[in-house]
Amino acid sequence: MRRTILRFACCILLLCGAVAFGEQDMNVKTLFDLFRGQEKAALALFDDSFLAQVPPEKVIAILNLYQQQLGPLVNVTGRDGQYTLVFEKGTAPASITLNGNQKIIGLWFGHWALNEDSKEKIMAEFQKLPGKVAVCVMKNNEQVLLALNENTPLAAGSTFKLYVLKAVYDQVQTGKIAWDTVIPLNGQNQSLPSGILQEWPDKTPVTLKTLTNLMISISDNTAADLLIDYLGRETIEKYVSPLNRPFLKTAEMFKLKFGADPSLPQKYIAAGAARKREILKDLAHMDLAGLRTPPAPVFSDEIEWFFSARELCQTIHDLRNSDEIRINSGLAAKADWSLAGYKGGSEPGVLQYTHLLRKKDSKDLYALSVTVNDARNPIDEAKVTELTVRLINLIKEWKD
Structure with missing residues (x-):
C-alpha cells in the first residue's frame, strides 16, 4: 500500500510540474525535471560550462544510479540551494546552483539513506x-x-596517521613539545601526494599544529613523514603492534614498492626487524622523482x-x-x-x-x-x- 501511495504522489507532482512550480523555487522544479527519465531533456537543464567539466554520459549514469537504488523522486524539501531528495525507497541530500538563464552550473548529490534498512x-x-x-x-x-x-x-592505508597524531598529543600533554613549535620543511621528508606540502619550498617554517591539521584533514603525506621524523620513529612504535615495526614513513613505502630495484620489496619482506631498519636507512638517498604509483595493488598485503x-x-x-x-x-x-x-x-x-x-x-x-x-x-x-x-x-x- 505504501509503495502505491508514493508512486501516485510522484505522478501527481510530475504531471502538475509546470503549474505547481510556477511560483515556487526554480531549483526544486529543476531537480524534479532531472529525474523525469528523459535523458535529452535532463541534459538540456545544464549550462555548457558544467557539461564541459562533467561528461554528459556521467551525468546520466549518476541520475540512473540514484533512481535504480531509490526509485522515483516523490518530493523535494529544503530551500536556498540545499535540499533533501525524497525518493520512494529513501532520501539523499542535494545542492544545486542555477545561473541567470536558469541552467545548472553547480550540482551535488550526497550519499543516500534507505527507508527500510537494518x-x-x-x-x-x-x-x-x-x-x-x-x-x-x-x-x-x-x-x-x-x-x-x-x-x-x-x-589500513593513511588511517595509520591517527597513531602519529596520538603520539603528538601525548608529547604535547607531557610538555615535551608545544603546538606553536616551528618545524621547517626539509627535502629528506618530502613525500608524494596526497597533500600539498610536497609543493612548498624547502625550509618553509610550519607549526606543529599546522602539520597535524594537514596530516589528518587532507592526509598530507609530507606532514606525516615530517612528524614521524620529528618525534622519532621509535616513539610512535610504542603505540603499535610488532606488525608495524619498523614504522614506515609514506615516502619509504613509495620507494620500497615503486623504486628502481624490483627485488627490493621481497628483500624487505623477508628481512628481520634489524635488517629492515638498515634498508630504510639506505632508502633515504633514493630520489622520489620519477616514481609512479600503478593502478593495480603492489604488495598491499605485505608492505603497509x-x-x-x-x-x-x-x-x-x-x-x-x-x-x-x-x-x-x-x-x-x-x-x-x-x-x-x-x-x-x-x-x-x-x-x-x-x-x-x-x-x-x-x-x-x-x-x-x-x-x-x-x-x-x-x-x-x-x-x-x-x-x-x-x-x-x-x-x-x-x-x-
Missing part, C-alpha cells in the same frame, strides 16, 4: 564483498555493537600499515578531544552530529574508513571502522562507501 542487511552485504573485510562499531569504547573480523589486522578495525575504533575514541579529526568529517554530514570525526586511507587494494560520531541529543560516542583489502581484484569503492554510509545512518537512528 544492520542485518548491511552486515550480510559486507560479508558478500570479495577480499578481506573487517567491520567494527563500538559504543563509548566499551560495547561492541557490530563486528565482522574486527580483531584481524588488515592494511596494519591495524584491526577494533584497534582503529579504540584509537579514534582516544582522540575524541582532538581538533584535527573534526576538520574533515568523512562520510558523515557535520550538520547531523554534535561530533563527526574521521580519518581514512586508500591505495590500490586497500580501502579504509574510520569515524567517531556523537548524536546531537546524546553523550554517547560511536566509533565505526570499515576496512577492505583485496590484493588481486579492484575494490568496489562505491559499494563499500554505500554500506559505510548506511551504517552511519543506522547509528543516527539508534536509540541510546
Whole structure:
C-alpha cells in the first residue's frame, strides 16, 4: 500500500510540474525535471560550462544510479540551494546552483539513506564483498555493537596517521613539545601526494599544529613523514603492534614498492626487524622523482600499515578531544552530529574508513571502522562507501 501511495504522489507532482512550480523555487522544479527519465531533456537543464567539466554520459549514469537504488523522486524539501531528495525507497541530500538563464552550473548529490534498512542487511552485504573485510562499531569504547573480523589486522592505508597524531598529543600533554613549535620543511621528508606540502619550498617554517591539521584533514603525506621524523620513529612504535615495526614513513613505502630495484620489496619482506631498519636507512638517498604509483595493488598485503578495525575504533575514541579529526568529517554530514570525526586511507587494494560520531541529543560516542583489502581484484569503492554510509545512518537512528 505504501509503495502505491508514493508512486501516485510522484505522478501527481510530475504531471502538475509546470503549474505547481510556477511560483515556487526554480531549483526544486529543476531537480524534479532531472529525474523525469528523459535523458535529452535532463541534459538540456545544464549550462555548457558544467557539461564541459562533467561528461554528459556521467551525468546520466549518476541520475540512473540514484533512481535504480531509490526509485522515483516523490518530493523535494529544503530551500536556498540545499535540499533533501525524497525518493520512494529513501532520501539523499542535494545542492544545486542555477545561473541567470536558469541552467545548472553547480550540482551535488550526497550519499543516500534507505527507508527500510537494518544492520542485518548491511552486515550480510559486507560479508558478500570479495577480499578481506573487517567491520567494527563500538559504543563509548566499551560495547561492541557490530563486528565482522574486527580483531584481524588488515592494511589500513593513511588511517595509520591517527597513531602519529596520538603520539603528538601525548608529547604535547607531557610538555615535551608545544603546538606553536616551528618545524621547517626539509627535502629528506618530502613525500608524494596526497597533500600539498610536497609543493612548498624547502625550509618553509610550519607549526606543529599546522602539520597535524594537514596530516589528518587532507592526509598530507609530507606532514606525516615530517612528524614521524620529528618525534622519532621509535616513539610512535610504542603505540603499535610488532606488525608495524619498523614504522614506515609514506615516502619509504613509495620507494620500497615503486623504486628502481624490483627485488627490493621481497628483500624487505623477508628481512628481520634489524635488517629492515638498515634498508630504510639506505632508502633515504633514493630520489622520489620519477616514481609512479600503478593502478593495480603492489604488495598491499605485505608492505603497509596494519591495524584491526577494533584497534582503529579504540584509537579514534582516544582522540575524541582532538581538533584535527573534526576538520574533515568523512562520510558523515557535520550538520547531523554534535561530533563527526574521521580519518581514512586508500591505495590500490586497500580501502579504509574510520569515524567517531556523537548524536546531537546524546553523550554517547560511536566509533565505526570499515576496512577492505583485496590484493588481486579492484575494490568496489562505491559499494563499500554505500554500506559505510548506511551504517552511519543506522547509528543516527539508534536509540541510546
